[in-house]
Amino acid sequence: MPEPASAVALTVNGALVTVERGTTVAAALLMAGVATRTSVYGEPRAPLCGMGICFECRVTIDGVSHQRSCQILCEPGMHVTAPATESTNNAEGRQSSHREA
Amino acid sequence: MPASPANDHFDLLVIGAGPAGIAAAVTAADAGLRAALVDDNPRPGGQIWRGGAHLPAPARQWLARLDGSSVVRLQGWRVFDAPEPNLVLAEQNGATDKTANANPALAVLHYGKLVLATGARERFLPFPGWTLPNVMGAGGLDALVRAGLPIAGKCVVVAGTGPLLLAVAAHLAERGARIAAVCEQAPRSRLATFAAHLFFEPGKLWQGARYRWAARTGRFLTSCWPVAALGGDRLRSVTLRRGSRQWNVACDYLACGFHLVPDTELPALLGCRIVDGFIATDELLETSLPGVYCAGEPTGIGGVDLSVLEGQIAALAVCGKTAEARLLARKRRRRLGFVHALEQACVLDPELRALATNETIVCRCEDVPCAALRERDGWREAKLLTRCGMGPCQGRICGAAAEFLFGWRAESVRPPIFPALVSSLAWGPARQTQNFSAAGALSENSKETP
Numbered sequence: 001m002p003e004p005a006s007a008v009a010l011t012v013n014g015a016l017v018t019v020e021r022g023t024t025v026a027a028a029l030l031m032a033g034v035a036t037r038t039s040v041y042g043e044p045r046a047p048l049c050g051m052g053i054c055f056e057c058r059v060t061i062d063g064v065s066h067q068r069s070c071q072i073l074c075e076p077g078m079h080v081t082a083p084a085t086e087s088t089n090n091a092e093g094r095q096s097s098h099r100e101a
Numbered sequence: 102m103p104a105s106p107a108n109d110h111f112d113l114l115v116i117g118a119g120p121a122g123i124a125a126a127v128t129a130a131d132a133g134l135r136a137a138l139v140d141d142n143p144r145p146g147g148q149i150w151r152g153g154a155h156l157p158a159p160a161r162q163w164l165a166r167l168d169g170s171s172v173v174r175l176q177g178w179r180v181f182d183a184p185e186p187n188l189v190l191a192e193q194n195g196a197t198d199k200t201a202n203a204n205p206a207l208a209v210l211h212y213g214k215l216v217l218a219t220g221a222r223e224r225f226l227p228f229p230g231w232t233l234p235n236v237m238g239a240g241g242l243d244a245l246v247r248a249g250l251p252i253a254g255k256c257v258v259v260a261g262t263g264p265l266l267l268a269v270a271a272h273l274a275e276r277g278a279r280i281a282a283v284c285e286q287a288p289r290s291r292l293a294t295f296a297a298h299l300f301f302e303p304g305k306l307w308q309g310a311r312y313r314w315a316a317r318t319g320r321f322l323t324s325c326w327p328v329a330a331l332g333g334d335r336l337r338s339v340t341l342r343r344g345s346r347q348w349n350v351a352c353d354y355l356a357c358g359f360h361l362v363p364d365t366e367l368p369a370l371l372g373c374r375i376v377d378g379f380i381a382t383d384e385l386l387e388t389s390l391p392g393v394y395c396a397g398e399p400t401g402i403g404g405v406d407l408s409v410l411e412g413q414i415a416a417l418a419v420c421g422k423t424a425e426a427r428l429l430a431r432k433r434r435r436r437l438g439f440v441h442a443l444e445q446a447c448v449l450d451p452e453l454r455a456l457a458t459n460e461t462i463v464c465r466c467e468d469v470p471c472a473a474l475r476e477r478d479g480w481r482e483a484k485l486l487t488r489c490g491m492g493p494c495q496g497r498i499c500g501a502a503a504e505f506l507f508g509w510r511a512e513s514v515r516p517p518i519f520p521a522l523v524s525s526l527a528w529g530p531a532r533q534t535q536n537f538s539a540a541g542a543l544s545e546n547s548k549e550t551p
Contacts, residue, residue, distance in 0.1 A: 019249055020249055022144075022248075022249060023248060023249025023250075024143065024245070024248040024249060026245060026248065027245050027246075027248045027249040027250040028249070030235075030245065030250050031249075031250065031251065033335075035234050035334070035335075039232070039462075039465070039468050040467060040468035041462075041468045043232055043462075043468070044234055044334055044335075045232065045234065045465070046234030046235060046335070047237060047241065047245060048225070048236070048237055048238060048241055048465070048498070049222060049223065049225075049237075049238050049240075049241045049244075049498070050237060050238060050240070050241035050242065050243070050244035050245045050248070051142070051148050051222065051240070051241065051244050052141050052142065052179075053222045053364075053494060053497045053498065054465070054494050054497065054498050055466065055492070055493040055494045056465060058493065061195065064195070064197045066493070066520065067194075067195060068194070070244070070245070070248065071141060071142060071143060071177070071194050072143065072177075072194060072195055073143045074249075
């Protein structure tokens with residue numbers, strides 16, 4: 001377990017997640033088992049390239065959408081929202097996620 | 102109104118803080134130049150020198166030299182445009198139009214000389230199921246593990262082509278992962294030629310050690326690749342094929358990358374001459390544009406040692422230390438055989454083209470299936486009629502796949518090369534209203550899709 005001094009607590013879709021300092025948001029999302037976005041056809045997606053190229057890991061961080069979570073480090077008190085959870089079972093997923101994309 | 106952008110002039114601007122970029126910036130700063138280093142990642146080191154404590158000694162030494170140098174660092178900034186000669190625009194990751202009011206989200210970077218050390222990314226080939234969560238690049242999974250993802254106890258299949266596969270497998274094993282298989286698409290005969298080459302490259306011997314590790318564990322399969330990734334909401338298993346044999350392997354992650362392709366968007370935007378996908382340079386690494394140099398993977402995929410050497414050569418040339426630069430250039434020339442051998446070893450088996458079925462998504466941003474692309478005449482037509490390559494990644498992932506599948510090559514690059522805030526995009530047109538009356542055409546829509 002990480003030492004308290006090196007731990008960072010943030011929320012992912014409202015749930016508290018604790019990671020070691022220096023962890024990227026993408027790694028935290030994978031640890032939480034959360035898909036990052038819903039594709040145009042409604043598929044769940046998660047990080048692919050891990051290095052800021054593919055944009056599959058983009059999420060909303062502290063209210064700011066389209067952030068590449070692999071390029072941003074977890075900060076204490078950060079609120080991360082992965083839109084995938086909002087529209088996975090949405091019949092209109094294709095429409096809404098296309099706008100999101 | 103947004104805060105005024107950070108506006109500065111540097112003798113040398115280096116783009117990309119991987120081994121080549123760090124070596125270039127540090128070498129130039131040591132010679133007394135005012136140098137700046139811009140990089141998209143949260144930490145310096147690029148992809149190969151990621152992850153602090155676990156790095157080899159040369160990496161730690163260069164990173165320490167960077168810390169002790171006078172190099173001005175913009176870490177976590179992405180360059181999105183080069184609207185005028187000797188000028189690039191960069192935006193801070195995580196900045197918003199709202200915070201841009203208080204903190205400059207935009208950096209206007211003027212330079213005398215430029216070193217492009219933009220690095221490389223993995224080549225991804227589409228196959229059924231490759232869009233499932235937990236199917237990642239080989240370097241991609243490695244990067245995420247170095248960025249904090251726990252891997253101990255997880256079962257991983259590593260697949261694709263290139264020496265990176267073994268490096269990744271060995272590293273993940275060190276971290277406690279169970280490596281079910283390492284599948285290399287190239288035949289064993291071709292790898293033997295390449296492995297023999299390693300013995301003439303003392304700096305590459307560590308890779309030889311990886312080969313021995315793989316041979317010992319007995320899970321290194323040549324002429325072998327994944328034909329499908331299976332699972333509902335995430336990956337559960339991978340179907341592998343070797344010759345006529347096909348079988349299923351349960352796993353938590355599939356780390357799959359088919360060697361590397363250089364990041365040439367920015368050099369292309371600037372107008373550097375590109376030959377066969379790589380940036381053309383002279384012996385001292387100056388591109389077709391005077392004062393613009395290129396170092397590292399965009400000149401040819403040659404690995405970390407060659408990248409460091411090229412960073413040093415470019416910086417010495419920029420400083421006018423031509424004799425020293427030529428000395429290192431001779432050393433570089435001797436290593437170019439390795440670049441060629443690597444390229445030969447990683448040539449893709451034509452059978453891999455058959456992996457993508459009609460339904461397989463090729464463009465992940467826009468969910469364009471392979472069938473929709475087969476009927477198209479080229480990349481441009483595919484973009485216009487199917488939106489392939491038109492999403493936020495701008496064809497960085499599907500472009501290399503389409504090149505292999507259909508022989509298309511992206512013809513042009515247009516700014517912004519990364520999505521940017523409206524306030525950042527407004528900088529250029531606002532300055533150039535005397536030239537462009539259409540500055541008002543900027544709208545919210547231009548934020549994501551240029």
